[in-house]
Amino acid sequence: MSTAEFDLVVRGGEVHDGTGATGRIADIAVKDGLIVAVGDVAGSGAQEIDATGRIVTPGFVDIHTHYDGQAVWDDATAPSSYHGVTTVVMGNCGVGFAPCKPEDRNGLIELMEGVEDIPAPVMHQGLTWTWESFAEYLDVLEQTPRDIDICALVPHAPVRVYVMGERALKLLPAMPDDVARMREIVADAIRAGAWGVSTSRSTAHKSIGGDYTPTLLAREREIVGLAMGMADAGRGLFEFVAEVQDPDVIGEFEMVRRALKKSGLPGVYSLVQSGQTAAENEGLWRDLLKYAQEAQADGANMRPVVAPRAIGLLLGLEGSQNPFSATPTYRSIAHLPLAERVERMRDPEVRARILSEDPYADSTWPLLKALSYSKMYRFENPPNYTPDVANSLQAIADAEGRPVTEVVYDVLLEDEGMGFIHVPFANYASGDLSACQEMLEDPNSIMGLGDGGAHVGFILDAGFQTWMLTYWVKDRGVIPLPEAIRRMTSDTADVMGLADRGRIREGLRADLNVIDLDRLDFGSPYVAHDLPTGGKRLMQKAVGYEHTIVAGETVYRDGEDTGARPGRLVRSGR
Numbered sequence: 001m002s003t004a005e006f007d008l009v010v011r012g013g014e015v016h017d018g019t020g021a022t023g024r025i026a027d028i029a030v031k032d033g034l035i036v037a038v039g040d041v042a043g044s045g046a047q048e049i050d051a052t053g054r055i056v057t058p059g060f061v062d063i064h065t066h067y068d069g070q071a072v073w074d075d076a077t078a079p080s081s082y083h084g085v086t087t088v089v090m091g092n093c094g095v096g097f098a099p100c101k102p103e104d105r106n107g108l109i110e111l112m113e114g115v116e117d118i119p120a121p122v123m124h125q126g127l128t129w130t131w132e133s134f135a136e137y138l139d140v141l142e143q144t145p146r147d148i149d150i151c152a153l154v155p156h157a158p159v160r161v162y163v164m165g166e167r168a169l170k171l172l173p174a175m176p177d178d179v180a181r182m183r184e185i186v187a188d189a190i191r192a193g194a195w196g197v198s199t200s201r202s203t204a205h206k207s208i209g210g211d212y213t214p215t216l217l218a219r220e221r222e223i224v225g226l227a228m229g230m231a232d233a234g235r236g237l238f239e240f241v242a243e244v245q246d247p248d249v250i251g252e253f254e255m256v257r258r259a260l261k262k263s264g265l266p267g268v269y270s271l272v273q274s275g276q277t278a279a280e281n282e283g284l285w286r287d288l289l290k291y292a293q294e295a296q297a298d299g300a301n302m303r304p305v306v307a308p309r310a311i312g313l314l315l316g317l318e319g320s321q322n323p324f325s326a327t328p329t330y331r332s333i334a335h336l337p338l339a340e341r342v343e344r345m346r347d348p349e350v351r352a353r354i355l356s357e358d359p360y361a362d363s364t365w366p367l368l369k370a371l372s373y374s375k376m377y378r379f380e381n382p383p384n385y386t387p388d389v390a391n392s393l394q395a396i397a398d399a400e401g402r403p404v405t406e407v408v409y410d411v412l413l414e415d416e417g418m419g420f421i422h423v424p425f426a427n428y429a430s431g432d433l434s435a436c437q438e439m440l441e442d443p444n445s446i447m448g449l450g451d452g453g454a455h456v457g458f459i460l461d462a463g464f465q466t467w468m469l470t471y472w473v474k475d476r477g478v479i480p481l482p483e484a485i486r487r488m489t490s491d492t493a494d495v496m497g498l499a500d501r502g503r504i505r506e507g508l509r510a511d512l513n514v515i516d517l518d519r520l521d522f523g524s525p526y527v528a529h530d531l532p533t534g535g536k537r538l539m540q541k542a543v544g545y546e547h548t549i550v551a552g553e554t555v556y557r558d559g560e561d562t563g564a565r566p567g568r569l570v571r572s573g574r
Contacts, residue, residue: 005043013051059086059511091153098137135192146567186229193571196237310424320457520544
C-alpha cells in the first residue's frame with residue numbers, strides 16, 4: 001500500500017508559472033488532478049519526475065483550432081497535443097456541426113471540407129450525428145475520455161442554416177424573428193457549456209462546391225443578435241474572421257465593435273499580413289493591429305489573434321494539393337499508390353502531357369491561382385520555415401534557364417515523391433518574419449491561428465507553440481522565455497475565461513509541461529493514414545517535450561502517447 005503523500009511530484013525544474021515572472025527552481029506537488037504545493041516539497045509522490053535542468057511550464061492553451069469533427073471520432077487531439085498543448089478551443093471561423101437538422105448534414109460537411117480541408121468521406125464515416133442541438137453535441141463529446149481538454153464555441157454557420165434553411169445558403173438577410181431565434185440558440189448553447197460564438201465574413205471561406213459561407217453577408221442586427229445571445233447567458237467570447245485584405249474591412253470591424261459594446265463581452269479577430277509582396281495591403285494589417293487599442297478606448301474589448309510565423313502550405317503528392325492536381329492527366333493517375341504514381345510521372349510522355357495541360361481550368365481549390373512560383377520553396381529536412389527568397393523555385397528555374405513548371409514537377413518527384421513544396425502565403429510578403437514580430441510585439445495581440453485539426457492535407461501549423469520557444473526565444477532571443485510562456489498559457493486561458501488553468505499555482509489544474517529547452521525542435525512532417533476511411537493527414541511531432549501532463553497524469557512522454565486519458569470536455573460556467 002502506497003504511503004506517498006502526493007500523486008505526483010515534479011522536482012527541481014526551472015518553474016515558469018505562466019504569469020511572465022522569472023523562472024525559479026522549485027518542486028510541484030499534485031494530488032487529485034490539482035496543484036497542491038509549489039516550492040520545497042518534502043513529501044513523496046506516487047510518481048516522481050526529476051526535472052533538473054528542464055523548464056516546467058503550465059500546459060499550453062490554444063484558442064484557435066478545428067477539432068470539431070476529430071473530437072467525435074478520436075480520443076487523441078494530435079497534432080496539437082504533440083506540442084505541449086493541454087487545452088484547445090474549437091468551433092472557430094463560424095463552421096462546425098451543431099446545431100444541425102438531418103437534412104442539413106451534407107451541407108455542413110461540404111462547408112467544412114471547403115473551408116478547413118477535411119475530406120468529406122472522412123466526416124461522413126466519422127461523424128455519428130447522434131445530436132441535433134448544440135447541447136446534445138456537447139453531451140456526445142463529454143462521453144469520451146481524452147488525452148487533453150477540449151472547449152467549444154458555437155459556430156454561426158450551422159446556427160444560421162438551422163434557423164433559415166435555404167435562405168441562409170442564398171446569403172439572404174435574416175428577418176427579426178430569425179435573429180431572435182439565433183439569439184436564443186446561442187444563449188442556450190452557452191448555458192450548456194459553449195465558450196462563445198464564432199463567425200466568418202471572409203470570401204476565402206467557401207464550401208467544396210464554391211459557395212460562400214452562409215454567414216458572409218450577415219447584417220448588423222444579426223451580429224448584434226449573436227452577441228446579445230452571449231449577454232443573455234452572461235458570458236462568452238465572440239470570435240470572427242474578416243476580409244483582412246479588403247480596405248472596406250474597417251466597416252466590418254465597426255459593426256462587430258458596436259455589437260460587442262452593446263453586449264459588454266469580449267471579442268477576438270484573426271489577423272495576418274496578406275498579399276504576395278510587401279507593398280500589397282501594407283498599411284491595412286497595421287491599421288487592424290492598432291484597431292484593438294481604439295476599440296478598447298471606446299469600451300469594446302477586442303484583441304487580434306496572430307500567428308508567430310508565416311502561414312504556409314505544404315504541397316506534395318502525398319498531400320491533398322499540388323500544383324498539377326487539377327490537370328486531366330494527373331487526375332487520371334491520382335488514385336494510384338504513391339510509388340506507382342511516381343513511376344508513371346517519370347514516364348516522359350506522362351510528364352509532357354501534365355506539363356502541357358492547364359493546371360487552373362478544372363481546379364476547385366480557390367487558393368491555387370493566388371500562389372506564385374516565386375513564393376514556392378523546396379521544403380528541407382530539417383524543416384526550414386524561413387526560406388531565402390533567392391532559393392525559390394522560380395529563382396532556381398531562372399538560374400537554370402528552364403520553365404518553372406519543370407522545376408516544380410521535378411521537386412515533387414524527389415525523395416520518391418515524399419517531399420513537399422513549402423508556400424508561405426501569409427506573413428511572408430517581405431521574405432522574412434518582420435510582420436510576425438511586429439504583430440507579436442503588440443501588447444494586445446494573442447498568439448494563435450495554428451488551426452489544429454483543419455487543413456489536414458496541406459497546412460501543418462499546429463506546432464506554433466514549439467515555434468515560439470525554438471525560434472523567437474532560443475534562436476532569435478526576441479521574446480524572453482517567461483513572456484513567451486505567458487503568451488501561450490495565462491494569456492490564452494484568461495481571454496477564454498478558463499480560470500482554473502494557465503498558471504502554476506496551488507489550487508489550479510495540474511496541466512504541465514516538462515521541457516528540455518536545449519533539445520526542443522520539430523520533427524519532419526509525415527503523412528499518417530489514420531483518419532476514418534483510411535483518410536490521410538499531415539502530422540508533425542517534436543522532440544524535447546519530456547512530459548506533457550494533464551490533470552496530474554502524463555499523457556505524452558518524450559513525444560509518445562502514454563494511453564492515459566484524463567482529458568475531457570470543459571463546459572463554460574461549470
